[in-house]
Structure formats: structure tokens, C-alpha cells
Amino acid sequence: MATNVKNNQAIVLHSGGQDSTTCLAWAIKEFKKVEVISFDYGQRHKIELKGVKKICESLQIPYQIIKIDILKELTKNALTDKKIQIKAGKKGQLPSTFVEGRNLIFLSTVAIIAKTHHIPHLVIGVCQTDYSGYPDCREDFIKSLQKTLRLAMDYPFKIHTPLMHLTKGETVKLMQKLGRLELLKYSHTCYEGKRLACKKCPACKLRLKGFNEAGVEDPIAYA
Amino acid sequence: MATNVKNNQAIVLHSGGQDSTTCLAWAIKEFKKVEVISFDYGQRHKIELKGVKKICESLQIPYQIIKIDILKELTKNALTDKKIQIKAGKKGQLPSTFVEGRNLIFLSTVAIIAKTHHIPHLVIGVCQTDYSGYPDCREDFIKSLQKTLRLAMDYPFKIHTPLMHLTKGETVKLMQKLGRLELLKYSHTCYEGKRLACKKCPACKLRLKGFNEAGVEDPIAYA
Numbered sequence: 304m305a306t307n308v309k310n311n312q313a314i315v316l317h318s319g320g321q322d323s324t325t326c327l328a329w330a331i332k333e334f335k336k337v338e339v340i341s342f343d344y345g346q347r348h349k350i351e352l353k354g355v356k357k358i359c360e361s362l363q364i365p366y367q368i369i370k371i372d373i374l375k376e377l378t379k380n381a382l383t384d385k386k387i388q389i390k391a392g393k394k395g396q397l398p399s400t401f402v403e404g405r406n407l408i409f410l411s412t413v414a415i416i417a418k419t420h421h422i423p424h425l426v427i428g429v430c431q432t433d434y435s436g437y438p439d440c441r442e443d444f445i446k447s448l449q450k451t452l453r454l455a456m457d458y459p460f461k462i463h464t465p466l467m468h469l470t471k472g473e474t475v476k477l478m479q480k481l482g483r484l485e486l487l488k489y490s491h492t493c494y495e496g497k498r499l500a501c502k503k504c505p506a507c508k509l510r511l512k513g514f515n516e517a518g519v520e521d522p523i524a525y526a
Numbered sequence: 527m528a529t530n531v532k533n534n535q536a537i538v539l540h541s542g543g544q545d546s547t548t549c550l551a552w553a554i555k556e557f558k559k560v561e562v563i564s565f566d567y568g569q570r571h572k573i574e575l576k577g578v579k580k581i582c583e584s585l586q587i588p589y590q591i592i593k594i595d596i597l598k599e600l601t602k603n604a605l606t607d608k609k610i611q612i613k614a615g616k617k618g619q620l621p622s623t624f625v626e627g628r629n630l631i632f633l634s635t636v637a638i639i640a641k642t643h644h645i646p647h648l649v650i651g652v653c654q655t656d657y658s659g660y661p662d663c664r665e666d667f668i669k670s671l672q673k674t675l676r677l678a679m680d681y682p683f684k685i686h687t688p689l690m691h692l693t694k695g696e697t698v699k700l701m702q703k704l705g706r707l708e709l710l711k712y713s714h715t716c717y718e719g720k721r722l723a724c725k726k727c728p729a730c731k732l733r734l735k736g737f738n739e740a741g742v743e744d745p746i747a748y749a
Contacts, residue, residue, distance in 0.1 A: 369596075371596065373592075373594065373635060373638075374638075377635070377638050377639055377642065378638060378642060379642070397680070403638050403641055403642070403679055404634055404635075404637065404638040404678060404679060406678065407634050407674070407675070407678040407679075408631070408634055408635070408638075411627055411630050411631055411634060412596060412600070412627075412631070414627065415596075415597075415600050415601060415626050415627040415631075416600055418626060419600065419601060419602070419626070438677060438678060438679060438680045439677075439678045439679070441677070443677055444674065444677040444678055447670065447673045447674040447677050448674045448677075448678070450670045450674075451630070451667065451670040451671045451673075451674045452630070454661060454662075454664070454666055454667040454670050454671075455627060455629065455630040455661060455662045455667055455671070456626055456627060456630075456661060456662070457620070457661045
């Protein structure tokens, strides 16, 4: 199998949000060298990519933003089409914000880059505890994808999901323990792409729930 | 899980080559309705996409060609970079023509489209018998990917690989049995993108081996 594997290095998939920022702080502690990859996929809350820039610059972590048009072109969802209303999923239905195949395409792309950099470790902030109903955030998907990536490229990829089994409150506490709470002021969560955050969309609600549970004040401003 | 599943329809991933053409003929017999998706990924033998057009038009099958730049941008290989020499893989090494993550990205993209069309069946001409040493042509990869796609999108995808366990000769015979041998005159195989086919690259050699084994004359012309 692989030679030259840099086992002390990782690539963090970063959306600019709270969970990715927490994963980045975790990875910096866990690995000797860390780099960040983010995607511009036509999301309505593109403002989150400014968060990536600020967060990585403040930590002096190298980052690249990759433009991918295919998700916007091929799928219909509220995140890449402003005409579709943002709605949480009800009774076995997927939320209108679910972007079909997003984590699959993102992680596959990151894996291709990671192999060319000889880096086996990928880190992503997915979570199935307090999650939005996206199937590609669940542990069984991530485990299956890890196996698929290994077979696709004959390379010993390992996907790390440090938040998988944490509640939103526990994720806030993890960041507190990592001593990086202040970084979250740069992170963006609101689906509407608003700054001040709208407070009403499913993403804002979930974020606020976490800070409330942890008894910590969110450093970003709300409307 | 999924509603409105069109179980009698399939999407065939078509490279313009001999194997895809055989798979397309197989799918037409197997399913009520078939459509084709091909990729323009910066391959040096882009001439194969002309084959897709001719083959689909002659069969009156709808097709679309999707442009994907990311493989050429992210990976180094002899198919998307003419400066790299075409070489078969030796002793546990991958051939220089291996495009990292190609079938992974292709099948993931096709799956996203298939779900939006309510089509669960995907057909691809990969084969692990007489193969070029590409890990993403093996059955264990395809099986793992099928599971991953299902989990990623909560949809009952089925990946069909009718050539997986056939020798190149048996693939030629299958096409003969399907009564479509003449179609292969439009298919393109040569890595060099030459017409007349070069006869020397690993792809030409494999194709010729198959026709020889089957005792059938290849309808394309060689240099």
C-alpha cells in the first residue's frame, strides 16, 4: 500500500461554521501539521468562507477554497437556490436544506488531494446526535465512505469525526476545554447568510441550543 | 426510504469505449428506459466523447456530457497531462494512466443525478478480470461504494457491473450475443486519442487481446 504516509498530518474540511472550527482546534492539538480545505459550492451563506479565512489566518493554518459548481447545477435545495424556502424536515422527509451528495463529493475531493499530499488523516465536523437530519452526517455513512475511499485509491485514509457523538452543548464545552472559545466569533452558522445571525433558521436555533446547554455565551451577535 | 423509484430505468456511465458500449447494449435489453452520462474531465483521448455521441444517436438514447475540471486540476496522471508518459504499472505500482478517484467522482455524480431523476440503477463497465490495475475497477470497491451511496442519500441505488468477471474475450462475445457488434466501430479505446488507433498503448493491447481471444474481427481500424 502507501509509502511516504505523513501520519502526523491532517486535512480539516472546514465550512466556516462552529463545528468545523471546533474540529480544527481539536486537530491542531492532535496532529503535528494541519491544513484546511473549504468549498465554494454556490451556498447562499457564502459569508461562511470569510470565516474560514479569518479563522485560518488567526491560527496561521494554510487553507484553500475549492470551487465546485456541480452540486448547484445538479441538485435542488434551499442552500444553493434562494427561491426554495428553508424548512426543517418533517416525518421521514429530508430538510429542504439537504444538498444531495455534498459530504460525499467534498470528502472524496479532499481525499484525492490528501493522497497527493501523502496525508491519510481527514477531519470533518459531522455529528449524529443533535443533527439536522442529513443522512451524510451519520456514523454509518462515514465508516462506509472511509472503506470506499481506501478501496478507490489503495490508500490508508482515516476519517476523524471528533463531534460525532457529542450534543451541541458538549461541542461548546469541548471548544472551551481546548481553550479556543474566542475563535468562534469568526465562525458563521446562519443559513440565511446574515450577520447579525437571523436567530430563526434551523442552523441558528441549533447553535443557540448548544450554547444554552453549555451555559456559555455565544461570541457572535444575533438580530 | 425512496418513493417514485423507477425500477425499470437505468443510467449508463459511458466513456465512449468498448466496455461502456457493451454495457449500454446490455442495459437496453435489461431495462425499459436507459439514459447515458459521460464526462469530459480533460482526458487526452477526448475523441472518445465523439464515440458517445455517435453510439447514443445511432441507438436513440438520450445522453449528456458533464464537464468536470477537478480531476485534471487535482491529480497528476498520463491521461490528463500529456507531458506524463503512458506506462503500465509494474510490481505493485499503479499505472501512470490511473486517475485518482475517477470512478468515485464519476459514480457519485451520476448517483446524484440518478436520484433527482428517481432512477436507482447505475451501470458501469468496470472489470477486474483483464484489467489495467486500477483499484477503482474492482468489485470490492463497487460494492463498498454502492453501500456508501445508499447511506449518503438514503436511496436504494444499485450499481450493475455486467462485465466484472468476464475476460476481454468474453466481453466481445457478449456483444456478439447481444447482436450489437457493429456498434463497436464507433467506440474509442486508444489512450493516445489516435484514430487510427495506435495499437501499442496498454488500452489498445487489451482491446486487441479480447478480439483475438473471441476470434472476432475488431471493426475499428488500427495504424
